[in-house]
Amino acid sequence: MPGRMVCRIVRWARRKSPWVLHFNSGGCNGCDIEIVDTLTPRYDVERLGILKEASPRHADVLLCTGPVTQQSRDRLRRIYEQMPAPRWVVAVGSCSCSGGVFRDGYNVLGGIDQVLPVDMYIPGCPCRPEAIIQGIVQLLETIE
C-alpha cells in the first residue's frame, strides 16, 4: 500500500526532526538555561535532529517553562495558534506542570495545562538537561 508507506515515512521524518520553540511564561530561568544548555556541546540535541527555532511557524514542539502568569497567558495561546499542525506542547519543570512553588501567587494561573493541552510533562525543579531530552524523546515515541 503506497498510502501506508507514505504515512510511515512521514512518521519517521517527524520523529527524526522535531524543531522546538521555547517560551517562558513565568518561570525562574532555571529550566530555561537548562533548555538552552541542551543545545551546547555536552548534550548537543542536534544529534537527535532537534533544532531550536526562532519562529512559531517553523516549530513542531512548544517547550514551555514556568507557570502561566496573567500577562503571558494570551501570548502563550497566540504562539500555540501560530504553530502549524501537527504540534505538541511540553511542560518543562515542576512549576509549568502544576504551578510549583508559585502555585498560590496572586498573578499565577497555574500550570501550562490551564491554557494549552499538554502532551508531555517533565517535572523537576529545575529539570536536568537529560530529563528534558528524555522527555522530548518519549514524546516522539508516542507520535501516531
Added chain:
Amino acid sequence: MNVELVLEALREAFPTEALEPRAVPVDETFVPLPPDCVHPAVRILIERFGLRHLSTITGEDTGSEIVLLYHLWHGRGLTLRAVLPRDGAHIATLTDLIPGAAFYEREVSEMLGVTFDGHPDPGTLLLPDNWDGEPPLRQQRGGVQ
C-alpha cells in the same frame, strides 16, 4: 559615610522633628522622617554628602498605616522611614533628584496604592494593565491574607 554628620545635617534642616535613629542589622541605620520631609532630606543628602545611590524603596502595609523605607547607600546603609496613612496615601516623588527611583516608585504605587506626586511616568510596572483587584500587597480588611 559618617552617620553622625548626616544626622546632624538632617536635625539642622528639620529642627522641629525628633529624629530618633535606630541601628538595624546588617549595618544599617533607620531614620524616621515625616513624609513631607523625605524629598528635602534626600536633596540635602545629595548636595552635602553626594549620597546618590537609592537601593530601593520598600513599601509595607502594616494594617493600620503604610510604611515607606528609602534604602540609601553610601559606603553604609541609611534608610529613611516615612509613615503614611492608609487612605489616600501620597508622597512627593524622588525622580527629579534620583531618576533611578522611577521603577521603585511605580512598584510601590501599584502594590500598595500609594500616589507619588509628580512622577513623570506613573502606571503599572509589574501587574497587568487590566488589574482590577486591590493592590496586592495591601492587607485585607480584617487581617485575612
Added chain:
Amino acid sequence: MISEENVLELTSILFAILIFPGFGFLFVCALGFQWIDRWVVAHLQGRIGPPWFQPLADFIKLMAKEDMLPIGAHERACALLPMVSLAAVLTVALYVPVGGHVVGAFEGDLIVVLVLLSLPAVAYFLAGWLSASVFSVVGGSRALLQYFAYEVPFLMALSGPAILSGSWSISRIAALQSQTVWMVLVQPVGFLLAFVGLIGKLKRSPFDIPKAKSEIGAGPLTEFSGRKLALWHLSLHTKTVVGIFLLVDVFLGGSGGSPTIWGALTFGAKSLLILLALSVAGVLYARLRIDQLTHVGWRVLAPLALLQILFVIWIGA
C-alpha cells in the same frame, strides 16, 4: 517522424535534466552538502552534529506539515515565490558543468547564470515584503541592501576569468584551465572576492544578516511554514550547491577537461573543499551589521574587484 535516434536523444536529455546532472542529482547534493556543512560546524564547535539523514527528515517533515500564512499576507505571491526561487536555481544548474557534464551550454551562459542567480535574492526580498510581518519586512530590506553590497564585487570577480579566457561560456572557461593553469593561481584576489561574495549570496554566517536569528527571527521566512518553507530551504541549499560548482568551474579548473571518473572525483573534492571553507568561515566570525557589510562591500571589495579586472586586462593585453 519520430525515429529511434530521436527517442534516444530525448531520453538522454530528459535523463540529463531530471536525474544527472539535473534535478535529482542536485536534490541529493543539496541535502548532502547541507548535512556535511552542519556536521563540520558541529564538530568545530565541539558537538557531534546531526545524523546523515537529517536534511531528508527535515524536508519530508516540512512537506507534511500544515501550511499557513498570517492574515494580510499576499497568499498567491507567497505560494509562488519559493517556486520562482527554486526554478531559477534549477535553471542555473542546467548551465553549470558538473564534473564535465552539462545539460545546456552556449557562449554567454555565464551571464545568464549570474543574472538568474540573483533572482532568488529578489524573490527572497519580496517574500519578506509580502508576508505581513515586521521581522520579514526588516529582513527583506536587509536582504536587498546586502544584495547591493555583494553583487557588484561578485560579478566583477567572476568576469575576471571570462575576460582572461576570452569566453563567456562556463564550460569553455573550465576547459581552458585544464590546458593552462587554474584561474585561482592567476587571480587569487578574484577568487577570494568571489568566495566572500558567495557567502553573502548564500546568506551564510558571518553574512547571515537578513535572517539573523537573535535579531529578527528567521527574517523574510519568519511567517512561512510547511511546504513553502521546505521549498525555500531547498532552493537555498540548491543555491549553495550551484554556487560552489560555479566557483569550482570558473576558478579551480572544473573537472580538469574531459568527463572521466577521475575528473568527477577531483570535481567533487574541489567542491567539498569550498564547502569546508564556507563552514569554517561561518564558525570563525561574529555576524556583521548591515551597515558594516555595505561598508566592506563598497569600500573594500568593490575597489579590489576593480583593480583585479584592470590587472586581468593588463596581463591579457
Added chain:
Amino acid sequence: MSRMTIPIGPQHPALKEPVSFLLTVEGERIVESALRIGYVHRGLERILQNRNYVQNVHVAERVCGICSHAHTTAYCQGVEALLGLDVSPRALYLRTLLCELERIHSHLLWVGVLAEHIGFTTIFMYAWRDREIALDIMEELSGGRVAHAVNVIGGVRIDVSQAQVHAILARLDELERQIGTFLDVIRHERTFQARTRGVGHLSAEQVRRYCVVGPVARASGVDVDMRRDAPYAAYDRLSFQVITADEGDVWARAMVRALETVESLHMCRQLLIGLPDGAPSLFKKGHSDGAPSLFKKGHSDGALAARAPRRVPPGEAVSRCEAPRGELIYYIRSDGSDRPARIKIRTPTLTTLMTLPDQLRDIHTADVPAVLAGVDLCIACADR
C-alpha cells in the same frame, strides 16, 4: 524614511525570558523604545509572606534560576541577623565558595549569550561547554546544577572533604585556561569588537543617575562592589581586585565580566586552601541583646548548620550582597511569628532595565540584541 514599530518580545529569540520592547524605527535606526516588564511577575513577595522562614529558603532560591545562591545568601543572612546567629567560619567559607562558583557560571553563561546575540555561535558553544565545569563542581558539592539548596538558616547544608578540595582545585586550573581563550577573543577578535565597541554606551553619570549596580556600573568606571564595600560571609578574609573599565560599552562589560571570572577563580582557590576546620560549636549565642539561649551547643554529626528556631523575634533587617549582576538587597521584617511580615527584594536587573531606553536610543536595530545581552537581563529577578 517611514517610521515603523518593531515589537521585540515577549517571545523573541534574543530573549530567554519574556519582556517586551516596542521599538520605533526609521529605517534601521531606533528613534524610541518603550519597555514593558511584568510577564514573569509571580507575586513572590506575597508568596514569601505566606510561608514560614524555613520554607522561604526554598522559595527565595526560585526567585531566579541563575543567581539562586545569591538570593538564598541574602535571605539567610537577613534572617540570621534577626535571630542573632553567628555562622561558623567553615560554613561561611563554603557559602562564599558557592557564591563565587555561581558568579563564574553566570558570567560564562553571559559571555555565551552575548556571543549568540551577535551571531558568534562558536563562542556561545565554547562558553557553555566550559561553564559545565563550574556546574559540575557545584553539582558535586551540592547535588544541584542550577538550584543548589546549599544555604540554610544558620549555615550551609553541605561539607567538603579534603579529596574534593584537591579535585576542585585541579578543575579550576582547567577552567582558567579556557577562560584565557575567551579573554583572547574579547581582546583581539575583530568582528567581535566591531559588534560590541561603542554599542550601548553608558556614562558614569548615567550610571549614577539610575543607581545602576554590578558589572554594568563597573564597566562605566563606577567602582562599586558589595563584596568589598560591605563585606559579608567570608569576603573580608579574601584578597581580590574589583575590576573596572572606563569605556562603558558592551565590550567593556564583556571585559569586566571575563576578568571578574578570573578573579572569582582566584577567590575560589583562596577559599578552598584556607578553608577553616569545622568548629564543634557551629554557632553560638548571638549578639548581646539578651536573646535567650535557644540553641544547644553544636551538632557533632558534621553538619555545618543546626536547626534554627521556627519563630523569629520581632525586628527588621536589611541584607545586601553582590549577586553576579550586582547589589542584591533583601529587607526582612519579622513580627515574632514563624512567617515574615514583609520581605522586599530588589534585584540588580531592575536598575539596569531603567537604563535601556537611554541605551536603545539612536542605535541600529541589529545592535539591540547586543545591548540587551550587555546589561545581562534577568527578567525573573526583575519581575519576581
